[in-house]
Amino acid sequence: xxxxxxxxxxxxxxxxxxxxxxxxxxxxxxxxxxxxxxxxxxxxxxxxxxxxxxxxxxxxxxxxxxxxxxxxxxxxxxxxxxxxxxxxxxxxxxxxxxxxxxxxxxxxxxxxxxxxxxxxxxxxxxxxxxxxxxxxxxxxxxxxxxxxxxxxxxxxxxxxxxxxxxxxxxxxxxxxxxxxxxxxxxxxxxxxxxxxxxxxxxxxxxxxxxxxxxxxxxxxxxxxxxxxxxxxxxxxxxxxxxxxxxxxxxxxxxxxxxxxxxxxxxxxxxxxxxxxxxxxxxxxxxxxxxxxxxxxxxxxxxxxxxxxxxxxxxxxxxxxxxxxxxx
Amino acid sequence: xxxxxxxxxxxxxxxxxxxxxxxxxxxxxxxxxxxxxxxxxxxxxxxxxxxxxxxxxxxxxxxxxxxxxxxxxxxxxxxxxxxxxxxxxxxxxxxxxxxxxxxxxxxxxxxxxxxxxxxxxxxxxxxxxxxxxxxxxxxxxxxxxxxxxxxxxxxxxxxxxxxxxxxxxxxxxxxxxxxxxxxxxxxxxxxxxxxxxxxxxxxxxxxxxxxxxxxxxxxxxxxxxxxxxxxxxxxxxxxxxxxxxxxxxxxxxxxxx
Numbered sequence: 001x002x003x004x005x006x007x008x009x010x011x012x013x014x015x016x017x018x019x020x021x022x023x024x025x026x027x028x029x030x031x032x033x034x035x036x037x038x039x040x041x042x043x044x045x046x047x048x049x050x051x052x053x054x055x056x057x058x059x060x061x062x063x064x065x066x067x068x069x070x071x072x073x074x075x076x077x078x079x080x081x082x083x084x085x086x087x088x089x090x091x092x093x094x095x096x097x098x099x100x101x102x103x104x105x106x107x108x109x110x111x112x113x114x115x116x117x118x119x120x121x122x123x124x125x126x127x128x129x130x131x132x133x134x135x136x137x138x139x140x141x142x143x144x145x146x147x148x149x150x151x152x153x154x155x156x157x158x159x160x161x162x163x164x165x166x167x168x169x170x171x172x173x174x175x176x177x178x179x180x181x182x183x184x185x186x187x188x189x190x191x192x193x194x195x196x197x198x199x200x201x202x203x204x205x206x207x208x209x210x211x212x213x214x215x216x217x218x219x220x221x222x223x224x225x226x227x228x229x230x231x232x233x234x235x236x237x238x239x240x241x242x243x244x245x246x247x248x249x250x251x252x253x254x255x256x257x258x259x260x261x262x263x264x265x266x267x268x269x270x271x272x273x274x275x276x277x278x279x280x281x282x283x284x285x286x287x288x289x290x291x292x293x294x295x296x297x298x299x300x301x302x303x304x305x306x307x308x309x310x311x312x313x314x315x316x317x318x319x320x321x322x323x324x325x326x327x
Numbered sequence: 328x329x330x331x332x333x334x335x336x337x338x339x340x341x342x343x344x345x346x347x348x349x350x351x352x353x354x355x356x357x358x359x360x361x362x363x364x365x366x367x368x369x370x371x372x373x374x375x376x377x378x379x380x381x382x383x384x385x386x387x388x389x390x391x392x393x394x395x396x397x398x399x400x401x402x403x404x405x406x407x408x409x410x411x412x413x414x415x416x417x418x419x420x421x422x423x424x425x426x427x428x429x430x431x432x433x434x435x436x437x438x439x440x441x442x443x444x445x446x447x448x449x450x451x452x453x454x455x456x457x458x459x460x461x462x463x464x465x466x467x468x469x470x471x472x473x474x475x476x477x478x479x480x481x482x483x484x485x486x487x488x489x490x491x492x493x494x495x496x497x498x499x500x501x502x503x504x505x506x507x508x509x510x511x512x513x514x515x516x517x518x519x520x521x522x523x524x525x526x527x528x529x530x531x532x533x534x535x536x537x538x539x540x541x542x543x544x545x546x547x548x549x550x551x552x553x554x555x556x557x558x559x560x561x562x563x564x565x566x567x568x569x570x571x572x573x574x575x576x577x578x579x580x581x582x583x584x
Contacts (some may be wrong), residue, residue, distance in 0.1 A: 196439040199446040203430050206419040213379060213413075214406035215434040215492065224440065 002188035002314035004320035008273060013056040014030035015179055019172040031171050032243075037283045038178040039239045042185055044263040048231025051261070052270035053193055054225045055205025059257050060116065060132030063139045064230035066252035067112045068237025070143065073155035073247030075101050080158045102238045109234025110227050112139075121219060126210075133254055143249040154248025161242055168242060178239060182276070185232060189272055192228070201225050233260075262300075266307055268314030277315045330498055331390075332357040332526050333409075338377055340370075340550075347373040348384065349550035355496070360527045362520075362537045365547035366570075371530045372414065374547065375500055378528070379411045380404045392495060404527035406435065408495035414504055415479045418488065420474035427473055427484060428459045428491060436491035455491070463487030463517070479510025486517060496526040503533040513526075516538070539563070546570070 015034070022030040050056045078085050078094025085092045095101050098191050120131045160168040168174050192198050201220045203211045211218045241247045241286050250256070259282065267278025282300070289296035311318050333355040340348040347370040355361045365371050376382040378389060380401035389397045391409055399407075421428050429447040433439055436451045447456070460466045463483040467475065473484060482502060489497055502518075503511055511533075518540055521527065531537050538546065538558045545555040548570045554561060561567055 014334075192442050194445050195443055196433055196441040196446045196449075198442075199426065199430055199433065200439045202422070203419055206421050209381075210413070210417045210419065211434075212401040212410050213405055213417075214431050214488065215340055215402050216439070217400070217402045222440065 003318075007319045011273075011276075012183075019175055023172075024059025028171065033287060034282070035171070035175045035178050035243055036240070037280050038175075038182050039236050040260070040263065040283060041235035041276040041279040042178075042182050042239070043233050043260050044273060044279045045182075045185060045189060045238065046229045047260050048264045048269060048272070049189060049192070049232070050227040050273045051264055052268075052274075053198065053205065054201045054222060054229075056121070056222065056226065057261075058120075058132040058226075058229075059254060059261065060120075060134075060136035061229070061233055061260050062252045062254065062256035063107040063116065063132075063136035064113055064233035065237040065240070065256065065260070066139070066143070066247075066249070067109040067242035068234030068239075069247045069251050070103040070149070070155075070237075071108045071234075072101055072161065072238045072241035073157065074149055075104070076159075076161075077149065096159075096161050098161045098168070101161050102235065105238035106169075106231045106234050109237065110231040111304065113227045114233075115225070116127065117223050117230070119309060121222050121226065133257070136252060136254055136257055140249055140252045140254070143252065149249070150213075152249065153252070155248060157241065157245040157247070157279050160245060169296070174243065178243075181235070185235075186272055186276075189232075197221065197224070202238050203297055251294050255318045264305060266304060266314055268311075268316030271313055271316045272322075274314050274316030277319070281315060291312050330356050332392060333378070333528065334390040335374075335378070336390075337387070337390045338374065338384045340373055340377060340382060346550050348377065348387075351387070351547070352552055353545055353555070355380070355460045355526060355528055356543075357526055358523055359416055359520050359542040360529060360540055362531060362541035362544045363547060364531065364534070364544060369547045370550040372500065373550075375411070375498055375528075375530055379409065379498055381407055391508075404495075405492070408492070409498070410489040410492060410494035410496070411498035412485045412489045412502060414500040416419050416478070416485055418473045418476075418484050423470050423472050423475070424465050424484060425456065425469040427488060427523055429456055430457065431488040431491035432456065438583060453569060457532055459487060459491055462490065465515070477510070479506055479513060482514060483517065484508065490521070490525070494525060496528065497521070499527060499529045499531075501531055502529070503531060503536055511536070515559060 018034055019031050022028055043061065047058070047061045050058060075085065075095040075229065079096045080094065083094065085094065116132065116135045120128055120135065123131055123269055149155055153187055162168065166173050166177060168177065181269045200211070200216055204218050208218050237251065263278035263282050265278070266281050268274025286296060291297055307314055331354040335351060335353040338348045340353040351370070351374055363371055363374065373382065377384050380399060383398060388395060390444070391404070391407065398406055412561055419430065422430065429452050432452045432455050433446065444528060453487050459471055463486065465480060465484060465487070469479065473481060476484065486502065502514055506514065515536060529537065530543065543556065544558055544561045546567050553570055554564050554567050556564070
């Protein structure tokens with residue numbers, strides 16, 4: 001048992017016990033807050049797959065996050081009105097089932113990531129950052145002007161999606177669903193990072209030119225990594241839409257991409273559990289500091305600078321020790 | 328010229344007003360160690376980059392193993408057996424020696440859209456990793472991240488990675504650059520072991536190494552090959568002496584002969 005294992009086990013147990021504790025202490029809002037943290041953690045882990053492991057610094061991750069959310073929102077509107085989304089070539093009606101809607105959300109954001117990635121990955125460095133930002137902003141203004149789905153005001157969901165045996169309307173059951181999905185996603189990401197594919201991605205981050213001269217067609221590997229990251233963010237988006245029962249263009253504003261990026265940096269780039277810690281830290285700071293001042297970011301800024309300067313692998317590095325592997 | 332493994336015809340590459348390659352032609356026979364030398368700014372690295380695929384020539388053609396590869400991307404050339412090492416050492420700093428070599432093995436061993444199984448766990452990698460480490464003499468250092476290796480060891484690793492796919496031809500870009508005397512001896516041994524087994528094009532400033540290792544030498548001046556011959560003939564060639572402001576270099580070559 002090293003420090004890393006102990007830290008992860010303790011955090012997992014705390015998360016398992018949280019709804020019970022919240023029930024006893026009569027603070028149900030904790031369950032809602034931590035559900036939100038778990039969902040953002042999923043988005044942050046997905047970003048870290050491409051950022052921390054693949055070396056692709058994107059400022060457009062919110063585009064995929066919100067694509068997932070809008071799939072939930074739009075299908076929910078049609079389900080409520082009993083109208084069809086499209087009638088040709090096939091008729092697609094509104095949907096509310098998790099088993100249909102969430103895979104569609106993942107698929108839609110994966111497609112968006114494939115298109116945006118195929119164009120953006122032809123550039124590197126600062127150009128890549130700017131082009132991902134530009135695509136996300138294009139999507140933002142597209143949804144702002146989409147009057148059919150609320151435009152600027154967004155969509156209020158009539159209810160959360162439905163799932164057999166699980167009542168998503170119950171905050172505690174929803175919480176355990178989020179926890180379960182995050183755990184599965186982390187496991188898959190862990191397998192991926194150490195797989196052959198993961199090695200290629202890490203090699204591309206380290207030295208793409210050398211990867212090419214070894215015989216790797218790096219573009220397609222980086223694109224697939226980009227798509228996987230986008231799909232993960234899309235799932236998180238579908239979940240946040242259900243959690244807040246509200247979808248708006250605010251979800252895809254570039255500041256949201258910035259927030260997810262900050263979570264990764266705070267928690268520890270290139271680690272799997274780091275982004276989870278980063279999401280928790282950022283959202284908890286927001287929650288508790290904003291009680292005292294609406295300018296809570298004044299405190300976040302210096303904190304971020306200190307973490308980035310002194311903790312090489314973020315908060316995760318501090319907890320698990322510096323010499324750990326990617327965890 | 329049927330036995331040439333690599334055949335280069337009249338390459339031209341301009342960067343603005345600079346004519347880096349100006350009708351550069353070269354033939355490298357199968358199995359030989361061919362050295363490419365020339366004064367600073369002669370266009371050696373530009374020429375090499377056009378062979379490895381990092382630059383596309385404005386005109387001219389490159390044939391490798393009978394195929395026109397002029398417009399092929401780098402990774403396709405590498406898979407066909409044209410490997411290179413870099414002047415500025417280019418290994419994966421964050422990965423261990425073993426991971427570096429295992430990645431090189433992976434490059435020549437099917438696609439890598441495998442998301443589940445552990446990298447390096449497949450039978451091919453397991454079989455090839457030990458010989459690959461032994462070949463470059465880094466067995467003791469297998470778990471060390473490349474960033475912690477000495478310059479000489481990095482060089483050995485770099486060449487080792489280029490060798491993994493059993494390339495038909497190796498492009499070595501100034502392998503002796505920045506190397507201490509001990510490392511240089513090790514590297515010369517390594518290249519001598521490779522000689523004959525793999526065709527090598529060596530771009531090098533160290534004239535001692537060039538004249539002692541090469542079967543044939545091509546001299547590049549202002550983007551053009553002015554001579555291509557055996558070391559003895561090159562040393563005696565008056566145009567080479569003249570172009571190469573050669574006194575010192577020719578003298579140095581003589582002491583090594």
